[in-house]
Amino acid sequence: MAGEAQADCLFCKIVEGSIPATVVRETETTVAFRDINPQAPTHVLVIPKAHYPDAAGLAAAEPSLMADVLREAGEVAAQDKVDATGYRVVFNTGVGAGQTVFHAHAHVLGGRGFEWPPG
Ligand code: AMP
Numbered sequence: 001m002a003g004e005a006q007a008d009c010l011f012c013k014i015v016e017g018s019i020p021a022t023v024v025r026e027t028e029t030t031v032a033f034r035d036i037n038p039q040a041p042t043h044v045l046v047i048p049k050a051h052y053p054d055a056a057g058l059a060a061a062e063p064s065l066m067a068d069v070l071r072e073a074g075e076v077a078a079q080d081k082v083d084a085t086g087y088r089v090v091f092n093t094g095v096g097a098g099q100t101v102f103h104a105h106a107h108v109l110g111g112r113g114f115e116w117p118p119g
């Protein structure tokens with residue numbers, strides 16, 4: 001069923017606590033933890049506790065949960081004090097765009113400048 005934990009999903013295991021992560025924020029519906037391979041001084045992943053393969057699927061199935069993820073992205077930026085200088089929120093969707101973990105997640109990147117268009 002949509003939203004149920006998947007046994008073979010890395011981020012479901014982080015939600016369960018069976019794989020460790022550096023958790024920076026947690027709510028009833030979300031977890032935020034530092035990316036293991038950071039691409040900026042602040043690089044935090046915000047995930048819904050429920051499993052959805054990508055951001056659009058999450059938004060379609062549970063819009064309020066997607067709103068929770070985006071609100072938490074802002075809270076992470078404020079907590080890491082990158083909100084005033086600017087930060088980027090990225091949802092890689094699909095292999096061609098660089099998605100490697102198929103449990104929806106927002107990358108929150110900050111603490112340095114960013115190019116546009118993105119690479
Ligand atoms: P994406 O490539 O958009 O699917 O993002 C997946 C992200 O998860 C990458 O930036 C990885 O560095 C990160 N990642 C993979 N394994 C872990 C882990 N065990 N703890 C924290 N971040 C991870």
Ligand code: ZN
Binds near residue numbers: 006013050
């Ligand atoms: Zn999952």
